[in-house]
Amino acid sequence: MISDLDALMKARNLDAIVVLGNAEHNPPMYYFTGGGHISKAVLFKKPGETAVLYCNAMEREEAEKSGLRIIPVSTSPLDYLAKNPKTILAERGITSGRVGVYGQTDVSMALHIFGKIKEVQPELELVGEDQDNTIFMYAMESKDAKEAARVKHMGRVTTEVVGMVADYITSCDVRDDEVLLKEDGSPLTIGDVKSKISLWLTERGAVDVEGCIFSIGRDAGLPHSTGNPNDLMRLGETIVFDIFPGEAGGGYFYDFTRTWSLGYAKPEAQKLYDEVRGVYDKVIENIDMNADFKDYQKLVCDEFNRNGHKTPMHSEGVLTEGYVHSLGHGLGLNVHERPWSRHTSSDDNRLKPGAVFTIEPGLYYPEKGMGVRIEDSYWMRPDGTAERLAEYPYDFVLPMKKWKKK
């Protein structure tokens, strides 16, 4: 919760925090302002005090919507800070001590500003933190019902669009070589499907700023391959569809994956799917409030290892096949945030009340041309129930409406 910041600052021995950058697509700034067209802003927060936001005078009315204390300046606030560090720090009463620095912005400019600050206030210590564990990663970890409702709404939008995609592709005609055809008789490509996804998300007030993963065959075996737009859609190949849209304007995200095989499944792919599904179910059955997230990663690694798959716990170096990632991650204003589930993550990555997190086991065999992942997002309700934030069927084989296996 944002109200945790004061205590977290105290625990980290921070006398102030500074957030740099835009209000949109910049989680720490968005956390304070709730978005808005506020560019290259500078925010200061001291323990027990309301945050103060320096904004460009042209954007003062946008900034005032945040309810923060606003100080308009006649240029970009980042520029203003670089040119007047002494004035601003004096205004804010920050002349010594430790100041945490945050925000998604231009790092060259940030380093330039830090240099100017050090020139005029050498006794000030500017503190950077590992991005997986910044003070904001801790503050944001627990979501209240209002935040969870926003993620849930994105979940509704996401699954609605996924359903439309399933309906669209299974309605296609199929060529003799099992390639799907569009209405005009030309082959359906990954790029065609992705255009529909963007469109349908936009219609519902969601954006896929970072795109989505819609990959088939060998690409499905590479967990972060987004799919080749020119690849043709075919029957009987694994299709990994990982979609993580956010609210337009840079707010909360959802994260969701299904793996499909159109018309029929190769027996080896079906086996892979069944394994992933089995492990997924086992994790869900065992989810407990306050449990250490990595315990489930260990469970999954052990299970997959028993079945002969490589895992991050049982292999060294860069993995290219088997179970090559961790089980899930927190989700909110960042697509990836605390809690973390790597088997090496610290013990404080727990499924605390308010945590919103993904569960997404997968198995990947690029050389065999296949990959499988199943993912849903959950909210740990204060009553200890892990609520799946959107429902969607787990079918692997999607029957084609106008095609039958001979």
Place this chain on the structure above:
Amino acid sequence: MISDLDALMKARNLDAIVVLGNAEHNPPMYYFTGGGHISKAVLFKKPGETAVLYCNAMEREEAEKSGLRIIPVSTSPLDYLAKNPKTILAERGITSGRVGVYGQTDVSMALHIFGKIKEVQPELELVGEDQDNTIFMYAMESKDAKEAARVKHMGRVTTEVVGMVADYITSCDVRDDEVLLKEDGSPLTIGDVKSKISLWLTERGAVDVEGCIFSIGRDAGLPHSTGNPNDLMRLGETIVFDIFPGEAGGGYFYDFTRTWSLGYAKPEAQKLYDEVRGVYDKVIENIDMNADFKDYQKLVCDEFNRNGHKTPMHSEGVLTEGYVHSLGHGLGLNVHERPWSRHTSSDDNRLKPGAVFTIEPGLYYPEKGMGVRIEDSYWMRPDGTAERLAEYPYDFVLPMKKWKKK
């Protein structure tokens, strides 16, 4: 041009440059990779050498599309650099000298990494630059025909969507109080229009990550107000429509503004429009290759000042009415980049061959409930002609198809 980087590094006495962050929505990284789903990457470039990109092993195939030399690591490269600064710097042969740092990413993580680097290589100087004038701002300043063609394509998409918006709103029914009505009889809001804009852009492979400005009446008098989604669309009010979409995946932008008054115009608004239009035309008639961009800002300030408007050149402090901004800016992988046109900008902000830039004079009177801006984007062709990259009519009053002034 990216090929200018070697000479620019030499001129700035930089022994290497490092770029941090994703390949999408991160102009310096995109400049090297051409986009792609490559997250939290680290790129090194030394004079005369090909850039080297550290990527997450899961994203190696995405990274390989860039044609750069790829080094996959088993975690996020930013994390890898924070944990193994000595190893990576030794691999890259960077142990002393000046290293420029760039990229849009998490500044807390960047500062954390810089600290780790300084611990192991205290003799290394990490250099941050004013974001308006980084080495990339100079390298990117001149666009070749291929880059200009991409901006031009976005211009075509932009003006097509603007035309659709004009057609849509002028087709509406009008209530007795001059409020526009939707097909279902309810009032048309700014939010409704913006949803259509996002949708029509998405259909054409463009995204408005930062939204657009579609503001009416008083909000039109605040140049950076994006418009209140609940405001109703009405006749006879100035509507500032500033739209700056980019290629999906974080590539090149276009930037464009028209001001409209639906059905009829208040005489005072028409006068304001005519003034802005007159100044706009005067600037365009006088555009010369290699001219100092700020000379046109001075021309505009003098002209507006003569007509009794406040301008940044003729007034002190924060301006809230009159001509409150500068004439234009460069445009490319950033919506705002070099050359700059503030009257205080350095003399090297010239309209060089290859420059892509906006011309966008405006006048704002929020207390009178009106504002006007006209903007197009131009490419300074190598032959010395300033080519307007998209054509669109300059009509101020848009007649309503089903309404006539009584």
